[in-house]
Amino acid sequence: MKTLAPATEQARYIGQSLARPNALRLAEGRGTYVDDIELPRMVHVVYWRSPVAHAHIVKIDASFARMMPGVVAVVDGPQMAKICKPWVATLTHLAGMKSAPQYPLAMDRACWQGEPVVAVVANTRVEAEDALQYLVVEWEALPALIETETALDAGSIVIHPQLGDNLCFTRSLDTGGVDAAFASADAVAEVTFQFGRHTGVTLEPRCQISDYNPSEKRLTVHHSQQAPHMMQDLYSRQFGIPESQIRVICKDVGGSFGIKVHAYPDDFATVALSVLLERPVKFVTDRLESFTSDIHARQHRVTGRIAANKSGEILAFEIDDLTGIGPYSMFPRTSAIEGNQVVNLVGGPYRHQQYRAKLNVVFQNKAPTCQYRGVGHPIACAVTEGLVDAIAQKLAIDPLVIRQQNVIRDDAYPMTATSGIKLEGLSHQQCLDKIAVMMDYPALRAEQAALQKRGIYRGIGIAALIELTNPSAAFYGVGGARISAQDGATIRLEPTGAITVMVGVGEQGQGTEAIFAQIAADAVGVSMELVRVVTGDTDVTPYGGGTWASRGAGIGGEAVLQAGLALQKNIVGVASVILKRDVSEIALVNDAIVEISSGQSLMPLAELGRVAYFRPDSLPAGFNAELMVTRHYAQRDYPFIFTNGVQASLVEVDVDTGFVKLLKHWVVEDCGRVINPMLVDEQMRGAVVQGIGGALFEECLYDDAGLLQNGNMADYLVPMAAEMPDIEVAHVETPTKTSKLGAKGAGEAGTAGAPAAIMNAINDALSPFNTTVYSQPITPQKILRALGKV
Amino acid sequence: MENTSQTHLINVTVNGHPERRPVQPRQHLIDFLRDDLGLKGSHVGCEHGVCGACTVRLDGKIVRGCLVLAVQADRKRVDTIEGLTQSGAAQALQAAFVRRNALQCGFCTPGMLAAALELVETKPSATRTEVREWISGNYCRCTGYQAIVDAICDVLASSPEVAK
Numbered sequence: 037m038k039t040l041a042p043a044t045e046q047a048r049y050i051g052q053s054l055a056r057p058n059a060l061r062l063a064e065g066r067g068t069y070v071d072d073i074e075l076p077r078m079v080h081v082v083y084w085r086s087p088v089a090h091a092h093i094v095k096i097d098a099s100f101a102r103m104m105p106g107v108v109a110v111v112d113g114p115q116m117a118k119i120c121k122p123w124v125a126t127l128t129h130l131a132g133m134k135s136a137p138q139y140p141l142a143m144d145r146a147c148w149q150g151e152p153v154v155a156v157v158a159n160t161r162v163e164a165e166d167a168l169q170y171l172v173v174e175w176e177a178l179p180a181l182i183e184t185e186t187a188l189d190a191g192s193i194v195i196h197p198q199l200g201d202n203l204c205f206t207r208s209l210d211t212g213g214v215d216a217a218f219a220s221a222d223a224v225a226e227v228t229f230q231f232g233r234h235t236g237v238t239l240e241p242r243c244q245i246s247d248y249n250p251s252e253k254r255l256t257v258h259h260s261q262q263a264p265h266m267m268q269d270l271y272s273r274q275f276g277i278p279e280s281q282i283r284v285i286c287k288d289v290g291g292s293f294g295i296k297v298h299a300y301p302d303d304f305a306t307v308a309l310s311v312l313l314e315r316p317v318k319f320v321t322d323r324l325e326s327f328t329s330d331i332h333a334r335q336h337r338v339t340g341r342i343a344a345n346k347s348g349e350i351l352a353f354e355i356d357d358l359t360g361i362g363p364y365s366m367f368p369r370t371s372a373i374e375g376n377q378v379v380n381l382v383g384g385p386y387r388h389q390q391y392r393a394k395l396n397v398v399f400q401n402k403a404p405t406c407q408y409r410g411v412g413h414p415i416a417c418a419v420t421e422g423l424v425d426a427i428a429q430k431l432a433i434d435p436l437v438i439r440q441q442n443v444i445r446d447d448a449y450p451m452t453a454t455s456g457i458k459l460e461g462l463s464h465q466q467c468l469d470k471i472a473v474m475m476d477y478p479a480l481r482a483e484q485a486a487l488q489k490r491g492i493y494r495g496i497g498i499a500a501l502i503e504l505t506n507p508s509a510a511f512y513g514v515g516g517a518r519i520s521a522q523d524g525a526t527i528r529l530e531p532t533g534a535i536t537v538m539v540g541v542g543e544q545g546q547g548t549e550a551i552f553a554q555i556a557a558d559a560v561g562v563s564m565e566l567v568r569v570v571t572g573d574t575d576v577t578p579y580g581g582g583t584w585a586s587r588g589a590g591i592g593g594e595a596v597l598q599a600g601l602a603l604q605k606n607i608v609g610v611a612s613v614i615l616k617r618d619v620s621e622i623a624l625v626n627d628a629i630v631e632i633s634s635g636q637s638l639m640p641l642a643e644l645g646r647v648a649y650f651r652p653d654s655l656p657a658g659f660n661a662e663l664m665v666t667r668h669y670a671q672r673d674y675p676f677i678f679t680n681g682v683q684a685s686l687v688e689v690d691v692d693t694g695f696v697k698l699l700k701h702w703v704v705e706d707c708g709r710v711i712n713p714m715l716v717d718e719q720m721r722g723a724v725v726q727g728i729g730g731a732l733f734e735e736c737l738y739d740d741a742g743l744l745q746n747g748n749m750a751d752y753l754v755p756m757a758a759e760m761p762d763i764e765v766a767h768v769e770t771p772t773k774t775s776k777l778g779a780k781g782a783g784e785a786g787t788a789g790a791p792a793a794i795m796n797a798i799n800d801a802l803s804p805f806n807t808t809v810y811s812q813p814i815t816p817q818k819i820l821r822a823l824g825k826v
Numbered sequence: 827m828e829n830t831s832q833t834h835l836i837n838v839t840v841n842g843h844p845e846r847r848p849v850q851p852r853q854h855l856i857d858f859l860r861d862d863l864g865l866k867g868s869h870v871g872c873e874h875g876v877c878g879a880c881t882v883r884l885d886g887k888i889v890r891g892c893l894v895l896a897v898q899a900d901r902k903r904v905d906t907i908e909g910l911t912q913s914g915a916a917q918a919l920q921a922a923f924v925r926r927n928a929l930q931c932g933f934c935t936p937g938m939l940a941a942a943l944e945l946v947e948t949k950p951s952a953t954r955t956e957v958r959e960w961i962s963g964n965y966c967r968c969t970g971y972q973a974i975v976d977a978i979c980d981v982l983a984s985s986p987e988v989a990k
Contacts, residue, residue, distance in 0.1 A: 055924050055925055055927065056924070056927065059923070059924040059927065059929055059932070060920065060924050061932075062929055062931075062932025062935055063920040063923050063924055063929055063932065063935050063939065064867070064907065064911045064920060065866075065867020065868070065906070065907030065908055065911065065935075065936040066867065067932050067933075068866075069866075069869070069933065071866075071869075071870070072860075072866035236967075237965075237967060238931075238967060239869075239871045239877060239879055239931070239933045239934050239965060239966070239967050240869065240871070240931070240933045241871075288931070288932065289931060290869070290931045290932070290933030291930075291931040291933060291967050291968055292931075293967070322873055323871070323872040323873055323874065323877075544930075544931055545929070545930030545931030545932060545968050546930065547927070547930070714926075714927050715927060718927045718930065718969060718970075718973055721969065721970035721972050721973070722930065722967075722968045722969050722970040723970075724970060725969075725970035725971065726967070726970075748872075748874060748876075749872045749874065749876035749877055749965070750874065750876050754965060754967070755970075755971075756962040756963075756965065756971075757957075757958045757959075757961045757962045757964075757966075757971040757974070757975065758958045758959045758962035759962075760958070760970060760971050760972070762972055763970060763972055
């Protein structure tokens, strides 16, 4: 790997594979997840949820439930609507987007199975659940719209009559010469891809404790959330509580993946209850209600076409995407972003000149969908890479070769891609060359051919990808969503020479706090053992956007770097006054002020701290030791920074059973500067496995009435250890020039590329039978059906 | 529903300490540990025996805390992550997990460690494939499992029982 110039003068930690300082605490079971917190006067809420996809709520009889022991309150939608405003989740930059007002609890109509309708609050969770059994809700089933394919038909019910139809958002993109390109092409391939709706299954379910203190008129919410400041803003606006009177605290978060970056109706309902009852209310979803109330994602049907000439040159892509998002657009990020991303990203790694896309985002009576790890990338990548393999097969060109031939050249940046996205600097060529060496591609192909003669069907799948990171305000802010694109870091020198780092981006296990410690230690010039990182508290940290769109390292990390460098400068300034030396003669190195010329230590940092804090009388009049600094960073040069990478999968398909065995997976990833290689590798591996889940196992299966058939962990299959392959990860580093740190972000690329690589590998294995499967999850049944065996 | 107020007195040794507590017959062991004893290190992930987050030891063998009733622990010994940490039993695994970054959010980790410890203690010569199979009852959404497998294999490789 080409070695980058260090980001800081002292480079002791950035770039090193170091263990996370906060990991042992979790390994010893000493974490503090929301459900571990007990507060005085705390009560527990459970929700009665709609048992059907679409229902008119006729009558709620809570008289028996209220008689149950320990019950504190039973509250319905109209009661709650008196203190919490409804919301409509649209963004103004998604032109024409529409959705309907949504309330914390259904008012007189429930629009999906799992929508919260009534809150039952009791002294204990057990008592609340017991009382729930005695709640009588009279409802009438309404006709439900389940299938996306018929959502726009004239005969279909309109879920929200005031909207006129079931179309949430539509978008078209056309470069103008698509028809001519297809007409003149030597080869055209067309494929219809199906993507099953799936969900995040965070091991810690969504949970919160809302604590309204009427004497201070102050709301504190202990939350398992990715964006604490966003929630602070939303609570303020929906409840009319001044933002300065709201504190959101996120301690340990047991997995998020996008599931915990949204504002759920039962979240607002729980806050409303604490305001009404004037005491802390704990809400922890159980696993069954997680499946019907967490956001789902990725239900798409995409018909795609690709045109190429005989030499393998790709000329054009065309897609038609239909996606179903449930009955409401999700607050506040909206449910149109995923489809919009698909339009932006299809064809992203390639040099074709022509592209046409059509997107329809439609309402339906299923659980709402929204942003989940990778947001549109797994769809766009599978469509693009599936089409590239399809055309390669038609032209009898090797899948690796056609990619090497068509990817945007590494020296072509910065450039604007065919869909209009701006690309600062990518490394597709280097990544493809590297992965070919890693997997020993020619040998694998030879082995595949040899095994095929013995009736063993192996397949090799390759997927090139781009991934959006480090978003500017173009993602949400310009569309009117009050989600910070900027993030900040405050660093304070303690009298002991230690530093405390407070950052707006929080930790959900990615290792965010570890890399902030690495960056801060190098930037200031102190040992990592002396760094303490504090995140996840709106009362404490600088204002920021939080954790999403792989922005932690790139945005939060840059803020830490800038704050660290500024603090170092201030410390050297203080040292210059104490030591009566010019600032040019001294530096802060390894926890001490040193003389640059000799390298000799002049004063330990702890001594500087002692003088500055406890003996300022010894310093010149008018001099202030500014030993706490804050710096902010927002990426403003591009709408988004893009990373790139390539993945490859080796599978073996049992053509008698349809079972797929994952033998090996390779990743080459370019996330710019790598701050901690071990942590980036683990982000990749975890994300790849999450992508494999969607490709092979995971689907929220609904029946014709809109009832979820597999909403539990026994029936909804997630990847477990025995079936997963070992995953080899390597890096190319093309730092972004938009920041000094040069980090781009690494959280989602694995999920973006894995489904495409797996799908292509399976279809490669099936190629001797001239059949393909383009419907994910690719189950044994679908494979056997493709083989004509069932 | 009826008789929920009836309780049974159980005597159970938790992490080496004797406990004498009244419990409802329907109360799960995991809720007893977390809610009655305040041992929050074991987590509740699915409450139907699939995810493994609530894995604890009952008389030395791992069980799912959500599939065992508290009354079933009467006159038995229960060890949770808190006890396994204090006794040092899980120390080698915990160090390997930290070194390999075999945990991210950490929610599955106490259960994963309890499962892994039983493997290390009962099957010190387990192969990498056997490690993958052994922990396939414990769900981890973050890591993709490889680092967990690596960490357990590290401990197995350094185990004195294995002939090198």
